[in-house]
Amino acid sequence: MIGVEDWAEIRRLHRAEGLSARAVARQLGISRGTVLRALASDRPPVYQRPLKGSAVDVVEPAIRELLKQTPTMSATVIAERIGWDRGLTILKERVRELRPAYLPVDPVSRTVYSPGELAQCDLWFPPADIRLGYGQAGRPPVLVMVSGYSRMITARMLPSRTTADLIDGHWRLLSGWQAVPKVLVWDNESGVGQGKLTSEFAAFAGLLAIRIHLCRPRDPEAKGLVERANGYLETSFLPGRTFAGPGDFNTQLTGWLQVANRRHHRTIGCRPLERWEADKAAMLALPPVAPPNWWPLHTRLGRDHCIRVDTCDYSVHPRAIGRQITARADTEEVVATTRAGETVAHHSRCWARHQTITNPEHAAAAEILRGQAIRQRASHARARGLAGLAPDDLGVEVEQRQLGSYDRIFTLIEGGAAKEDT
Structure with missing residues (x-):
């Protein structure tokens, strides 16, 4: 058998030089028949070893009969039924080749999303310790949202996974988009709803005029877009970074996402940013009312002049003691006002747990008011001739x-x- 080089030379001498087959055979020192076969073939010669057959060929009819009765029968069971005493590797390969002919065809359809149709949401817990203040460090959740049509990713770290913080996180991310997808896809997150939306999230969906779809339990494929985005954040954004705190984390994440959303996405065959305008145009408009204002805390301020948000206590000006106040909190700040609209507390949200946040002005005002109250009670006690106060307070x-x-x-x-x- 001649090689590829001889085959190419034979064809060149015959076609380019015009030599006859006999002359080519004489010049190359090969037989005329070999030259004629080389000229008759348009493909280079390939050595093929003759097939000897396989030991499985003898038992193939029995395998087909078993698969005809039970298409899902495993290769090990088939080997037992036919009395196979050789290696299982060649038997498994033959069963793998034959089985599709006996299984019903079960094609799957590729999921295609329309512009503005939906966005998938999830919580990502980055494996990095974030400094929260007061000597504490933790791993707060990151709310991740991915649009189905454009694959645009947006994300933000939240203080907790409570309903109020999740709603505020949604609002801030959607405000960045300046648009709202018609459907938000969530798994059974406790702050959103398990089997049924919480009343707060149902109200939030009503404000946005959208539907929030809760996936079935243990069905991560239903929100595969955001699951892959979580992995992308963990492998591409997080490595090699350090963070001074949650604010620094969100700043770095926002800057990185501006670059990430310009990358070429293999599935859609383009950059997410190239699809974003069409995606955004088909979404709903963002409502003008901010949802966190729907769920304020109404309470009568006690003598300790503090209000509790999550696990932390925040001081309120003591002049509001005994009065009805309204406290509103989001992921950035805590604000308390009286019925008259006077602001009696304004604090940055504390991400650490079980802390008491005191404004120095509130503490100084409380000290002054406490001294005035003691002197007033002592004066009243002397006027009535009573000794209801401590000797030190009365000076007796x-x-x-x-x-x-x-x-x-x-x-x-x-x-x-x-x-x-x-």
């Missing part, structure tokens, strides 16, 4: 009884009961 000297007199009164010392000392 009181005789101190000897402790031994109590022992004699209650017969705790020899001599029994004694007359009360004067």
Whole structure:
């Protein structure tokens, strides 16, 4: 058998040089028949070893019969039924080739999203310790949202996974888009709803005029877009970065997403940014009312002049003690106002847990008011001739009884009961 080089040379001598087959055979020192076969073939010669057959060929009819009865029968069971005593590798390969002919055809359709149709949402917990203040560090959740049509990704770290923080996180991300997809896809997150939306998220969906779809339990494929986005963030954004705090994390994440959304996406065959305008145009308009204002905390301020948000206490100006106040909190700040609209507290949201946040002005005002109250009670007590306050508060000297007199009164010392000392 000649090689590829000889085959090419034969064809060149015959076609380009015009030599006859006999002349080519004489020049190359090969037979004329070999030259004629080379000229008759348009493809280079390839060595093929003759097939010898396989030991499985003998039992193939029995395998087909078993697969005809039970198409899903495993290769190990088939080997047992036919008495196979050789290696399982060649048997499994033959069963793998034959099985599709006996299984019903089950094609799947590729999921195609329309512009503005939906966005998938999920919480990503980055494996990095974030400094939260007060000597604490933690791993707060990151709300991730991916648009189905354009694959545009947006994300933001939140203080907690409570319903209020999730709603505020949604609002801030959608405000960045300046548009709202018709459907938000969520799994069974407790802050959103498990089997049924929480009343707060149902109201949020009503405000946005959209539908929030809750996936079935243990069905991560239903939101595969955002699951892959979580993995992309963990492998491409997080490595090698350090963060001074949650604010720094969100700043770095926002800057990185501006670059990431310009990358070429293999599935859609273009950059997400190239599809974004069409996607955004088909979405709903963002409503003008901010949802966090729907769920304020109404309470009468106690003497400790503090309100609790999540696990932290925030001071309120003590002049509001005993009055009805309204506290509103989001992922950035905590604000308390009176019914008259006067702001009596304004704090940055604390991400650490179980802390008391005190405004120095509130503490100083409380000290002044406390002194005024003590002096006022002392004045009233003197006017009534009462001693209801402590001696130090009234400035009155009181005789101190000897402790031994109590022992004699209650017969705790020899001599029994004694007359009360004067």
